[in-house]
Amino acid sequence: MLSLNSVKSFSQPLQRLLLLSIIVIVLPACSAIPPQELEDAPETMHSVDSIVKEDVEYPVDIYDPWEGMNRSTYIFNAELDRYVMLPIVNGYRDYVPLFLRQGINNFFNNVASFNHTLNSALQLNGETTANNGLRFISNTTMGIGGIFDIATGMGFPEVKEDFGQTLGYWGVDEGPYVVLPLFGPSNLRDTSGLVVDFVATTWLTDDVFGMNGNGGWLVFYYIMTGVDTRANTSFQYYQSGSPFEYELIRWLYTSGRQAMIAR
Amino acid sequence: MHNFIKTSIILLSLNYTAVFAAATSNNGFAKEEPLKESSSKYSYPLENPYAATIIGTPKEFQAVLPQFTRIPHKEYHLKILGARTIPDVFWYHSRGLDYAVTAQKKKAPLIFAIAGTGAGHRSAKMQVFQRAFYQAGYHVITISSPTFTNFMVNASKTAIPGNLKADSADLYKVMQLILSEQANLEVTDYNLIGYSLGASQAAFVAQLDEQKKAIGFNKVLMINPPLNLFHSVKLLDAMLEDNIPGGADNFNAFFKEFMANITAYHREHQKLSMTGPNFFYSAYKDKNPTDSKMKALIGIAFRISSSDMMFVSDVFNNMGYLVPKKTQLNSTSSLTHYSKASRRLGFSDYVEDIYLPYFSQVTGTSRDDLIAQSSLLSIKDYLRQSEKIGLMHNEDDPILKDGEIDTIKNLFPGRAMVYPYGGHCGNMDYKDNVAYMVNFFSGSNQ
Structure with a gap:
């Protein structure tokens, strides 16, 4: 389906981005399942409601209206990492x-x-x-x-x-938290930033490095970008050992980005 | 795979750095066992125990070891309790117990390494063991702490960790299964190392091995063990509760201030990478944060580990502690409200509410006896007479109460290396410490 010829016709950055987004968005097949509510919740030794207070700010509370979908994507990413990315990266390191x-x-x-x-x-x-x-x-x-x-x-x-930081510098709100397929934690602002950075990089690679229209090179280029990034990222899914890893990453990503913008 | 994940991981790794996580010291104690280079002063750079615990060893002071990515490291997933169903919310761990083997190509001595509280077999400190002992010619097998989710759901009989005997029995069983799975490794002799809680467990595993004789350990090194697990837990709980101005309700404000300080520091030093190896060391030297702030950070990191453990124990055993019984949590359930609530309960709450009631019921042991069993003193005769067991510790370890370090030293006559500083496991990869560690097993410390 995805031959080099069809990639070749996508020489314009935006079209190519569209292709990339389709690949990335169509892949996750998991669907969001809302947490199951119990009707007559039995007594617990400590109840969440008696511990969590209305008037206290919790850093883990991050605007995440698409949490169900995000959690599914997080799982998809973990599986993709386990069965595709890591085996490739291990081969890359070995050979x-x-x-x-x-x-x-x-x-x-x-x-x-x-x-x-x-x-x-x-x-x-x-x-x-x-x-x-x-x-x-x-x-x-x-x-x-x-x-x-x-x-x-x-x-x-x-x-x-990056452009997400630039937007943040000019006061653009981070918007809802998003877990992007393949790319991982982000938010609406940083996702827009990724798109702009992608277009700028494409201009550089096409017009300056002269890869314009060369489908084979482009496929190789994107694959290598991914392999190189993964090979140089020490993060491993579920190695924090925390059952709240999704919450931890969401919190740390968000505060990490705030720090990068404020610096 | 965003770059900022790296920043996050640095922060997340405080988790491993700080919690439950030795000795050319010039004090009188070291004279029993002088090191070859004892004339040189111990120059680990962080004399503040809290800073040492958080920052570890600055890069230029670390032992020169091969990079982690350049040593063989193979991951395995051991199915132990075959019939056990793992709740869907822990789906990622259903493959089995994760462990790793760093193998020599030829016949070699083998060393098992046990991680500290809340740490997995791939934690930064475990990588130090892998790198150091691989370089020294050992096969290295790394095992997660019995308090770590993957271990709890796959290998812990009760999934209620904290009982040194029970957890060590689980570990011992795991080691035997690993050895049968790795039957093609050519091994000359078997050794054991552990840090923090993993060090205490190493002692209990060694003792169990004397009775069962299934492995036969040659040498065992304990690094920074607590004297009594529950005493240390109380100290660590208090570090959080006593050091966040206004109490735990103000955690968000405390954290924001912490981040703002990091940001401000970075603004002054634009070229210093926030995720670089020495960012925190450099910030510490320039800004001299108060002990109270650093204690709070250690307390937070410990709280994250211990409340994770409590939640896993609760859900796995369907205890109705925080999560109502029979609640069906699956892989995409939101756990945010449980996370908020569980962070407000300390390890001490777990001990009082879950651990002590369960074990006193099952074993018929009194509460006081159970607490006494969580101490190294409960096996003091064994420790005193076992020439094979050594200790590497720090005089200023903040998980010990006043005087406890002396009690520990006395358990290892002539076999204790206690460094003047290093906090809790902060100096583990300092060059002198790594040299001591390796020499302990190769026998050249004598």
């Missing part, structure tokens, strides 16, 4: 030598630096714009297309700024 994996990681980080620069500028932050811009330029040139990270050693470390 691709470290220096090559490092080079690939540097390359994708450098592509991301381009977006970090744009977003630092959009947030009117001179210092980080200069840092990220110089980082991108030096790694693209002296680092041979970003395969080597020489910028960190030169005093230009990676400072991540």
Whole structure:
């Protein structure tokens, strides 16, 4: 169904994004099941209602109107990770030598630096714009297309700024919490940010790196982005051991993003 | 797989860093067993026990070990209690007990590692064991704590953890099953290591092994065990309750202030990665947070682990403690309101409400006797005479009451290495500590 030819026709970034969203949205087959209510709830030693107070703010209370769907997606992601992502990443680690994996990681980080620069500028932050811009330029040139990270050693470390942060900087509310298939925790604002960052990256890869219209390269490029990201993320589903992992991640994602925006 | 998950994981990992989580010390005690390099001063950098517990060992002070991704690590899922049904809400754990094997390619000594309270077999501290002992030529098998969800639902007979004898019996059974599943590993001898609660359990496993003789441990190292589990639990509960201004109801305000401080610090140091290895160390050195704030963080991390454990025990056993009996929770049920409520109950509540009533009923043992059984003193004769067992601990471990460290030392005559600082397991991957750990098993500490 998804041949290289059909991908080739999706050369425009927005169309390609549409394709990606279809793949990503159609995949999860799980449906949201609401928590079962008991009619005559028997006595408990401690009742939730007697402990949880109306007038207390709980950090775990995060606006999550699509919780049922989000939980299903979370489970879908965990399964996808277990049966698809991790086996691929393990193979990648076993068969691709470290220096090559490092080079690939540097390359994708450098592509991301381009977006970090744009977003630092959009947030009117001179210092980080200069840092990220110089980082991108030096790694693209002296680092041979970003395969080597020489910028960190030169005093230009990676400072991540994405469009979700830019929106947050300009006061856009985070909106409802969303668990995106494959990508994981997000919210409405950051999801819009992902779309904008995707379009900007596509412009860079198509018009600057010249991958425009080359379907084979694009498929390879996206697969490698995913593999590289997963290989460099230590998170493992359900390894926190917490039965409240969904709540913990929702809380930590949200407060982590607030911190990234406020910094 | 968002990058910000990394930030989250740093915060989440406080979970493992802080909770239940040794000795070129120049104090008088170390003279019984001088280290080869005893002339050099112990220079673990964090002299504040709370900071050490939270931050661990700053990168430049860590032992040089192979990266985790560069050592063999194979995951297994052991089916133990075959007929047991695992509630749907714990669906992810229905594959069995997770454990990992880091195997040498040739015949080698084997070491079992037991994690601390609320920690899984892949926790950061367990990775230190894997990296250090793999490098030293051992097969390493890592097992989650009996207080960890995956262990509770798959391998704990009662799913009511906290009884050192019962939990250790579960662990011992697990180890035997693992050895039969891994029959092709070529092993010269068997060893055991554990940190925090895992250290206490290691002692009880070793004692059980003397009776059953199913494995035959050569050497056993206990790192930062509590003297009495329930005393330490009380201290940790109090760290949260006494140190959040205005009490636990103000947790949100406390947390927001904490995040605001981190953010402000980051604003001053734009180039320092928030998720980098030394962010918290650097912030600590510059900002000198009060002990009270740090105690609160340790208390919070401990509370997260212990309330998780309580909830799993409640649901698994259908106890009607917080979740009404027969409530059907499934994989997509919202647990948010249970999470809010369970965070307000401490480990001490679990001990009083669930643990003590259950075990006194089942075993006919009095409450006081049960509390006494959660102490290392309950096996003091065994510990005193067992040359194979060693101790690595810290003088300033904040999970111990005043004087308890001396009581512990006396249980290991000539076999205790107690470092002057390091807090609770904070110095485990400091270079001297790793060297001591490895030498303890290879026999070159003598």
